[in-house]
Amino acid sequence: MTLLSVENLSVIFETEQGIARAVDGINLFIEESETVGLVGESGCGKTVTGLSILRLIPNPPGRIEGGKIIFKDENLLNIPTQKFSHYRGKKIGMIFQDPTVSLNPVLSIKEHLVETVKLHKKVSGQSAINESVRLLEEAGISDAQKKLNSYPFQLSGGEKQRVMIALSLAGEPELLIADEPTTSLDVTIQAQILNSIDRIQKARGMAMLLITHDLGVISKRTKRSYVMYAGKIVEEAPTKELLSNPNHPYTKALINALPSRKRRGKKLENISGAVPAPIDFPKGCRFNPRCPIAIEKCKIEEPSLIEITSNHKTACHLCGSRNE
Amino acid sequence: MTNLFEVFGNYRGFAESLFECAIVLGLFLGIVIHFWRDRIWKDRFKKIFKNRTARFSFYFLMLFSFIAILDSIALPIFEIRGEKKVWVENRSLLELIYNPELEETLSAPFSKTTFEARRATMLKKSHPLGTNLNGRDVLLLGLKGCRTALIIGGLTTIVVIPLGILFGVLAGYFGKKIDAIITYVFSTLESIPEILLLICLMKLMGQGLLQLSVALGITTWVGLCRVVRGETMKLRELPYVQAAKALGSGNLSIIRQHIIPNLMHIVLIASVLRFSGLVLSEAILSYLGIGVGPETGSWGAMIDQGRDDLARDPVVWWNISTAGIFLFSLILSANIFGDRVRDVLDPRLKGMKE
Numbered sequence: 001m002t003l004l005s006v007e008n009l010s011v012i013f014e015t016e017q018g019i020a021r022a023v024d025g026i027n028l029f030i031e032e033s034e035t036v037g038l039v040g041e042s043g044c045g046k047t048v049t050g051l052s053i054l055r056l057i058p059n060p061p062g063r064i065e066g067g068k069i070i071f072k073d074e075n076l077l078n079i080p081t082q083k084f085s086h087y088r089g090k091k092i093g094m095i096f097q098d099p100t101v102s103l104n105p106v107l108s109i110k111e112h113l114v115e116t117v118k119l120h121k122k123v124s125g126q127s128a129i130n131e132s133v134r135l136l137e138e139a140g141i142s143d144a145q146k147k148l149n150s151y152p153f154q155l156s157g158g159e160k161q162r163v164m165i166a167l168s169l170a171g172e173p174e175l176l177i178a179d180e181p182t183t184s185l186d187v188t189i190q191a192q193i194l195n196s197i198d199r200i201q202k203a204r205g206m207a208m209l210l211i212t213h214d215l216g217v218i219s220k221r222t223k224r225s226y227v228m229y230a231g232k233i234v235e236e237a238p239t240k241e242l243l244s245n246p247n248h249p250y251t252k253a254l255i256n257a258l259p260s261r262k263r264r265g266k267k268l269e270n271i272s273g274a275v276p277a278p279i280d281f282p283k284g285c286r287f288n289p290r291c292p293i294a295i296e297k298c299k300i301e302e303p304s305l306i307e308i309t310s311n312h313k314t315a316c317h318l319c320g321s322r323n324e
Numbered sequence: 325m326t327n328l329f330e331v332f333g334n335y336r337g338f339a340e341s342l343f344e345c346a347i348v349l350g351l352f353l354g355i356v357i358h359f360w361r362d363r364i365w366k367d368r369f370k371k372i373f374k375n376r377t378a379r380f381s382f383y384f385l386m387l388f389s390f391i392a393i394l395d396s397i398a399l400p401i402f403e404i405r406g407e408k409k410v411w412v413e414n415r416s417l418l419e420l421i422y423n424p425e426l427e428e429t430l431s432a433p434f435s436k437t438t439f440e441a442r443r444a445t446m447l448k449k450s451h452p453l454g455t456n457l458n459g460r461d462v463l464l465l466g467l468k469g470c471r472t473a474l475i476i477g478g479l480t481t482i483v484v485i486p487l488g489i490l491f492g493v494l495a496g497y498f499g500k501k502i503d504a505i506i507t508y509v510f511s512t513l514e515s516i517p518e519i520l521l522l523i524c525l526m527k528l529m530g531q532g533l534l535q536l537s538v539a540l541g542i543t544t545w546v547g548l549c550r551v552v553r554g555e556t557m558k559l560r561e562l563p564y565v566q567a568a569k570a571l572g573s574g575n576l577s578i579i580r581q582h583i584i585p586n587l588m589h590i591v592l593i594a595s596v597l598r599f600s601g602l603v604l605s606e607a608i609l610s611y612l613g614i615g616v617g618p619e620t621g622s623w624g625a626m627i628d629q630g631r632d633d634l635a636r637d638p639v640v641w642w643n644i645s646t647a648g649i650f651l652f653s654l655i656l657s658a659n660i661f662g663d664r665v666r667d668v669l670d671p672r673l674k675g676m677k678e
Contacts (some may be wrong), residue, residue, distance in 0.1 A: 054569075054570055056566060056569060056570060058561070085569075085572050085573070085574050086572065087572075088569065088570055088571065088572040089570065089571040089572025089573075090572055093570070093571070094567075094570040094571075096563060096566070096567050096570070098563060101562065101563040101564060102563045102564050102566075102567040103564055103567075104564045104568075104581070104582050104585070104586070105586075106364065106585045106586055106588075107581065107582075107585065111581070115573075115577065115581055116571050116572075116573070119571070119572055119573060119577065120572065151364065164567070167567075167571055168570075168571060170571070171571065171572055
């Protein structure tokens with residue numbers, strides 16, 4: 001059963017230079033207790049997508065311009081602002097990119113957790129503390145009782161991220177949005193944190209949207225993945241299929257940019273140029289200025305996301321030709 | 325029955341004098357104890373006191389406060405007239421410890437006679453800092469001024485902090501219309517000349533310690549509000565506030581948990597630095613004759629009285645200089661201490677040479 005489906009979502013930012021279309025009409029869905037990846041370069045609208053599901057887009061300058069976000073047969077965009085805080089944390093939780101700035105430096109871990117636990121479950125005093133310890137242990141913090149009294153600056157980056165995970169679990173959400181949860185951590189800790197998230201997610205049967213720029217992160221942990229470029233979804237496929245048999249030139253280029261054993265000793269490939277600024281996207285296919293195989297049609301007409309093989313959708317004129 | 329009422333009435337003076345002092349002291353003690361229990365703040369306090377100048381200025385402030393407390397606790401004095409025990413007056417502990425005689429008129433320090441050259445009379449007792457025109461001992465007046473000065477500084481701060489935080493946070497956090505309204509109000513308030521506004525308020529409410537504190541509070545909350553508003557706007561955008569929102573915290577709990585604790589250092593810096601300004605403005609207002617009133621001794625009132633004495637020949641200097649020195653030393657130590665508090669707490673100054 002579909003837990004969350006995002007339909008034709010557009011988010012714009014009104015800046016002095018013009019209107020920035022950070023997210024431009026994307027569709028995605030997440031089944032119950034499924035892990036879905038959302039991949040793309042920096043600045044292509046992944047985080048904005050994550051934030052708009054929780055309606056955390058700063059307004060002004062940002063605004064959700066159109067579309068639907070349907071969570072369990074309910075359009076989240078129609079819920080009044082006052083009531084919406086009951087959805088955050090309780091139904092949909094979120095883990096942020098940088099744990100060092102996501103915790104309030106003047107509050108101890110205990111104050112963070114107890115407050116959040118009290119917010120979601122009507123418990124008080126000792127039972128809230130016990131619940132906090134349990135959550136910390138679930139998030140994989142050893143010596144949780146002792147860590148409870150420390151302040152964020154006394155913890156390592158990995159521990160802080162674990163605290164953030166514990167906080168987001170407090171409301172027992174059905175969907176967890178993990179926005180690059182390991183970007184600011186070093187590689188060994190990354191793996192540990194991701195394994196913890198994986199374990200918790202399986203144990204609780206939560207669904208998860210894993211936002212990342214690292215194809216390595218999604219390869220083993222997600223069932224399906226979306227590739228995003230310049231505010232659009234350019235490819236959607238089961239992760240295995242996506243990595244072994246990519247269709248879109250952007251996805252291919254991303255995979256080529258990964259270091260691998262096969263190409264040991266060779267220079268790493270890169271994608272020339274940068275993601276275009278969202279105020280003036282190029283005409284036609286947004287990837288065309290950087291695309292190695294672009295043809296004249298790509299500069300005029302924007303390709304739509306079409307199913308090429310079953311469950312594998314791509315937005316590219318050159319890939320769709322097979323079906324035509 | 326009348327007798328009982330009299331006794332009760334006598335003690336009312338005692339209670340009243342203690343009341344103002346108790347508000348100030350209680351709140352300050354509360355704040356200090358609250359901060360002291362917090363590990364971060366404990367370290368910060370230790371850092372403040374590491375500096376020797378700051379430590380000495382703190383001792384000075386403590387000495388002033390001690391004198392103020394002595395002056396705040398009053399005991400009733402009874403006299404036996406015939407068979408009845410009659411209440412005469414309330415005397416503060418300070419007056420019980422140091423109780424000089426009331427003379428007829430001016431007298432110089434350590435002089436044995438009054439100041440008037442033609443018909444000088446013998447004094448009952450010599451006074452270390454002389455007496456004023458009404459024959460009151462100048463040292464005692466100066467010491468009594470401590471209480472007024474500290475209560476003005478303290479009470480006003482207590483009026484200012486809640487006003488400043490409330491409106492500053494409201495304006496900074498919610499923005500838009502609320503911000504526009506609050507900014508409009510305090511810009512308007514700021515554009516009225518301060519002294520004029522103070523005179524108006526004092527004429528409206530009448531003279532007295534409490535009234536003056538409220539009046540000063542109304543005119544000075546704007547500065548704190550401005551700072552708090554700016555800082556709140558900055559804090560509102562920080563990732564941990566966003567994270568708290570994503571976890572489902574409502575606006576009120578975000579303000580209580582994340583915004584206000586992160587504002588406290590700014591509030592503390594602003595209050596400590598403003599303290600000396602408040603004491604000074606009390607002196608200025610008393611000099612203009614709209615201060616606490618003549619029955620509450622204050623340094624401003626002493627300077628106001630002493631002004632005429634400067635025209636005499638030979639000059640009567642002890643009156644005005646005593647008040648000046650007291651005022652100077654309190655403000656200097658408050659400023660030094662305030663600077664040190666800012667040095668330790670203000671993150672912008674971090675990393676500078678200690």
